[in-house]
Amino acid sequence: MNTLAVLHAAQLVTLAGPGRPRVGAELSDVAIVSHGGMLVRDGVIAALGRSDEIARQMPADAQVVDAGGRVVLPGFIDAHAHPVFGGNRVDEFELRARGASYEEIAAAGGGIRSTVAKTRAASEEELRQQALKHARWFLQCGTTTVEGKSGYGLTLADELKMLRVMRDLDAETPLEFVRTFLGAHAIPEEFRDQPERYVDCVINEMLPQVAAEGLAEYCDIFCERGYFDIETARRILTAAKSHQLRLRMHVDQLTNSGGAALAAELGAATADHLEQTEEDGIEALLRAKVQPVLLPGSVYALGKTRYPRAREMIDAGLAVVLATDFNPGSSQTPSMPMVLSLAATQMKMTPAEGVTAATINAAYSLHRGDRIGSLEPGKLANFAIFDCTDYRELAYYFGIPQTHSVYVKGERVFAATS
């Protein structure tokens, strides 16, 4: 038996609590063991307590990880990301700095479509190499599970290619990838005049093949004016459900088009973005227990000021999730600490609410609440040590990595330069 003892944590932020997503005031009540320690056996958490108690319990041959008065947290769970793509969009980024809007760039053939062209042109190995760099970034920021979407292929072959890259990186790297099929991310150029034929392709060709190969656990859609309207979204997602895929949805990002209500109607696991969602949308999510996934990185990076109504959602009793939305067009950050900063400064979420939304609530949104997202006996020993003495410093400082080291199943997978 391989035993690891984590000792001398100034704060062991366990997030222990009821075995379900945290709602309302619970979000602001993170469980912390001061001067904490943790015992890990074969990659699974065996015990938690005060460091001196853990030191007494540990076997003589235990490998000791001295947290050195730092903060220990569960690995972050990033429940909405686009970690596989070809190239980047720095040219477009510069155009936006010069005043062009995201919508103008998209209308001129840029936006998602430009990444689609680069992703199609890239070989599976080229995509894998680029995504490997992103995987290292996620780990370096303390993220140990990332949800990853396809959606830059938009042909059967290219969507499968993206999903295979994530399947392979999940096996080859310590980062866990939860795969989501997002064939309905945009209407590709070649179907511009016959969008309904692309929808047929998604339903009749892509979904059955993705399901048959077991390449995705979730299906997502960009439900938005000019992309996929409510009726089309209902058709695609209903088909996805018939293939036993669970649902996530991009809704109400640019306009309030009733996407939150559709997510509720279809029993989606999550409704993501929600920048334009109003009271009725919040109520619909609440009734159907859909978890909102808030993505402040994309509001920031697009230079907008309308953030989703995090406070109203929390106060209404929703089990809010925070994620990076890492992607080359509208949110170029893989950093959950950066998202905690944005949540605190732009959405008035406290550091405790942020951390809860970025760990245990995110785990439940991916149906993994029993395995990851908190430090409790029986859960995987996925954790990060941060170079601070108070977990709130993760949201307080920004733009600087405070990661000291990261562990997945009890194995060290990243260590910063000392």
Place this chain on the structure above:
Amino acid sequence: MNTLAVLHAAQLVTLAGPGRPRVGAELSDVAIVSHGGMLVRDGVIAALGRSDEIARQMPADAQVVDAGGRVVLPGFIDAHAHPVFGGNRVDEFELRARGASYEEIAAAGGGIRSTVAKTRAASEEELRQQALKHARWFLQCGTTTVEGKSGYGLTLADELKMLRVMRDLDAETPLEFVRTFLGAHAIPEEFRDQPERYVDCVINEMLPQVAAEGLAEYCDIFCERGYFDIETARRILTAAKSHQLRLRMHVDQLTNSGGAALAAELGAATADHLEQTEEDGIEALLRAKVQPVLLPGSVYALGKTRYPRAREMIDAGLAVVLATDFNPGSSQTPSMPMVLSLAATQMKMTPAEGVTAATINAAYSLHRGDRIGSLEPGKLANFAIFDCTDYRELAYYFGIPQTHSVYVKGERVFAATS
């Protein structure tokens, strides 16, 4: 002779150009050598050119730094920071997330005053240890020169203590500290009912001693309603000039109180913040050739949306500077790449304008334009290698350190985990 050859830079962003701050359209025109290389002799840049040319020129015993197809930039120069302080303000940060305003917290005895209490209570050695951590952060983000202000002591002894910490860190670490006396940062608690007595203390006790000990090169003041008004600022800064200190000023951050005009009147090197500055202020700065120092980190971290008018300033012909304003109350980032991201996404500055403002223009604002801020023969070999192939990626990605390694006077002072 100790020779270093930097080879194989995808882009060697030299910022070479006229020997003066860059104004207007010049800000968007950064000089770049593709496939570049650089020869360094005894810490000073000797030659720049194509990598293969540099390889031919280099002596046999040259130490080779293989940039490996990455981007090389001059070290960032952070021309406005508060790197020495006791404690932090995470409690207050949490209160702000819960809805309290910066002004409310200051009125309740928080804000600058709470850091003053912690800074006074800290020994010189404790302050030095904490600032050493900050110094490592700056270097890690690619900054090689930082302007550092006193201003959390507000007694003669405590102001001298802060300045000595910076003097010592300048000598002991590779990071260059340019020291600024900011005794007029706030009226300390004990002078609350007799603010004019504190002003007398600054003028008659602090300034002469700071000057006599050679502890500061600049004098700064927080010119703002409730802090130091225009008349008082004029008195203090005029006294500072009589001690041969150059001037920098915090102006127009919270209200437009005519601070920009005063900076112009007094011939200050810089006028900093300027969130509330209007056309007349811009014109005044232009006439007097005062450089504006823009601090988007503090707008962001305070959750505000009114950024300074960077575009109008550039278009008017001002030699704009970007800086972090690193401090525990309103801008908790030591990262210039984070500031480049903020400048692009929130102030519509292009990556080229950002980089110019963060290097050569910042150098001139500190009267060091002949020594640092660009990669040109005769200048110090202070440079950073970033793990990307296009310098615009520094502004494009955010929250993630892209620093590969950092060099000061040709010596490597930071290397990221590979």
